[in-house]
Amino acid sequence: MGGLSGCVSLEVVDVNNCENLGVLCGLSESRNLRSVDANNSGIWDIDGLPDGDGWLSVDVSNCKSLMNLDGLSGLKTLVSVDASESGIESIGDLTGCVALEDANVFGCEELSCIQGLSGLQNLKTLNASHCAMTDISALSGCVALKTVEVSGCERLSSLDGLSGLKQLEVVEASSTSITDVRALSGCASLLYANVSFCKGLTSLEGLSGLKHLVEVRAAYTGVTDIRALSGCVALKAIDADSCKSLQTLDGLSGLKNLKTVKAEKSGITNIRGLAGCLSLVEVDVSECKALETLDGLSGLQSLKSINAKNSGIKSIRGLTGCIALTTLDVGECENLNSLDGVSGLPQLKKAIFSSTGITSVTALSTCVALEVLVVSYCYGLSSLEGLTALKKLKILRANGCKIKSLPALAQCVALEELSVSKCQHLKSLDGSYGLQSQIIVMDEHSGVTNSGGLTGCLNLTKLNVSWCANLDSLKGVAGLPKLTTVEAQYSGISDVSGLVGCVALESLDVTYCRRLNSLKSLSDLPQLETIYARGTLISSNELPEAFQSLNVGHW
Template identity: 25%
Template sequence: MSKLRFLYLKKVNITGSFEQIFENLKWLRWDCCPFKYLPSDFYPQKLVILELPHSNIRTMWQLNKASRVFEELKTLNMSYSHLSSTPDFTKFPSLETLNLEGCESLEEIDMSIGSLSRLVSLTLRGCVKLKRLPDTICNLRALKILTIDSCISLEALPIKLGNIESLTKLNASGLNVLKLPNSIRRLSKLVELNLKGNKYLENLPHTICNLRALQVLDIGGCSNLDTLPTAIGSIKSLRELNAEKLAVSNLLDSIGYSCACDLSVLFLAHQISLEILNISGCEKLEVLPDQLWKLTRLRVLDAGGATMLKILPDIESSQIPLPLQKLDISETGLTSLPSGIIHFSNLKSLELNDCIHLLSIIELPPNLKYITANGCTSLETLPHLSNLKQLEELDLAYCSGLTEILGLEELSALEVLQLTGCSSTLVSYLLTKRLFQIYSEFGHSIHIYAPLPDIPDWISQSSVGDKMCIDLPPIVSYDFLGMILCFKHLGVDKGYLTNYSVKNRTSDFIWRSSFGISSHESLIVIVPRSIFSVRDGDDRIELTTTNAGLQMIVGFIYNENSDQ
């Protein structure tokens, strides 16, 4: 086997001598290796990558046996193995990547880890019994990525952590530490810091504001944090801040500024590059800064679940156009949208779900693709929707206070309209034959979720089960605009994804699609002739679904002046 360079084994056992059989091997991956330790004669001197994931290995070498030096080894992957202790790392002088993820029996890291002068990436994720990191880890001057998330027994981070000045990414989420070391200020190259879910973390050291290269800061779920460092706005490089589910009540105070202070230091675009701000689930948050929209690089603002938030700052007409693409203010206390929201010309997604105090929407940005306002039970007024030429999804489910929706017939990009839970009077008024004729001319299928207490007379053919056949009139092609497929859930089960197909029995053409539908929910699908066409002489259409618990109703859409 002198020419063997790469060997992959899985769930196999090898017996006999290993001496000189792998002398030129460069890469060995052995999943579920059965050995408790490596054989003493296992010594592929040219090995560069050694991967032993999910192995039975407790220790790399048998006690009292001389360990080998792997001069060329650069990657060691022992993830999800039964390791109880790590090897003498001086035997791996060239190691660059060390992966011990999921080693749940591992209780300590050998002090010799500090000798790995070339180590770039160290992963200890999910080492649940690991109580401390050796101080020598701070000697890893080439280390760029340190992953210690979900090490739930870890009592503290090394005091001299800041000595790893090459570090660019630190994932320390899901720990139970009380504080961060002040030396963190020396991590001048740190780009990403993830502290998510450290529920016992009492504060962030003010020295964190010295991280001038920091672009991503995730402190979401640090539920014990009620303030943020006073100078956090001075991190000019910060692009993404996840501060969901914190205990802050006033974002101004939490940043250390009073309402009377000049917030330009924090919010002017030349001084902050924030693109993503997540403050969802901050249930005590009542106020957002007046100059919020001065974050002129902001693309995503997620304030969903900030239940005490009752107002957003207005947008001035002179405001520099924001690149804001997604705005989520679901489950807030808002009674109206901010004045001037129409100026958010880049906004694609607006989420307002369960804003139960929202009374009216006066204006909307013109380039929206998605509006979800599910459960806005107090909403009574919408603007005319005719300017929303790019709108693909409009979700107004359970907006029981709505009495009219103007401009639906001009939503030429619409694909999904959700009206479940709306007034049956409103639905009957909206879903007319004329609307279906207009929608069938848009050239794509449209799904409308709506209550169907009474089926219009012109939609006449009905069946219960997973298959039905529909006879076509003898002359149909000239006036035919499309089909209406209605699916009414009979409540036999909780509902699930349903696949369906429509087949022209004459031409054998089949169109397939799918939908999700809940118990006692109804769906109308408009299928235009551009997708499913018929010709004179075509006599029958066959509709088949994968859900027998549906009532299926089929109708045809014809030109307005047709005799059909």
């Protein structure tokens, strides 16, 4: 770059991806230089940059041949340096770079020391994640620091160096070897701390009383309690996912700004510590096998979402008074036998109770806002009585239950999808009669013997009766004007004359319907484009004329 010598007005140099460029010589007289971008180049030496009249930013990221930043030493106008994922093993003596505000050495796997940053009183941001550092004590005099990122520094065992940094707002220290966070105790401006995946961390002592702290992430740590957060009055979110040694949420009670609690897969046995968290919006305690009740949530009037899926809960009575609740997932809670606690929740829109021990859904009759209900594989559930008053219900999935009949679901005027597959005790779809909303009826592997209950479902678009061995015809769908798809593979149907008048039908699957020998009755269906008929008794001359060339076979 010697040809640039004498270019005294030069402000920007962009030589990124210049693999054959080894040095930055020729710029020493360019005192107006503002930016040097040598990202992903072949440089190995950055000597010769000017200490000019304005602020200078240098980008040498991904420069694998660059071993150190010695060439920047003493540049009083340097405000930003990005050496991320470069080959540097040292950051040299940057202590003379008194204006430096931003340093990025992310992913410098050979970098084990940041001593060169010592005492930089204007340094605001340091990203040293995924480096080989063992300590960060050199940061103790960097009094303007706001953000420190050291995540993935697996050899780092202490946050000493951050103690007393009054301006520090963000600490990212996940996946390190730290065993405590006491060094953060004097960081009065701290807003966010991430110590997730620090498996040797057993306590959050050090965060106590930090009045500006908004979010703490401590997932997959060895934390045994979170009482240290009791004085963090601004706290809005805590993540203690997979903290197996954590047994209670004591310490959070009364935190009036707390909105989100994530403690899935943790060892908690109760959530009574959430009582008094009046702003709480979201709680995730899924897969908490030792948790038996939701006591502690009662009366929380801002709570909108609860995920307790696959937990050990036996009762949901603790939901009484949660008038803002919109989403509830307690699927796979095998010990849950009753829905007592949900009755009268006026905002509940989505409820999942699949694979639980419930025997009745009548408690939902007053949940007038309910739109999605999943009760699949509740083997003790034999009736859907109680749902007929739900005028906003759009999706109902009751697969694999013991229901014998459908209630008058035509009153569920918004219903779009009805799924009752694998309900072997269900013999009839009579409760579907007259459903006016666009719906999808999925009925595979059920005991249904006829489709008569679908008469009058004028907006039906898709019907799945595959594997219904006892179903011998489709007479109930005759003339349905919007039906586009019928899946009847492996069913017992022997004729398809019931599809006469289904003028919108586009696709029919009757694969392996062993009793079916003709499709001629479909000749007048103008939109029919696709027929799957492998494994039937149909011969090509039994096809509608438009499909005479179709190879249907008997395989």
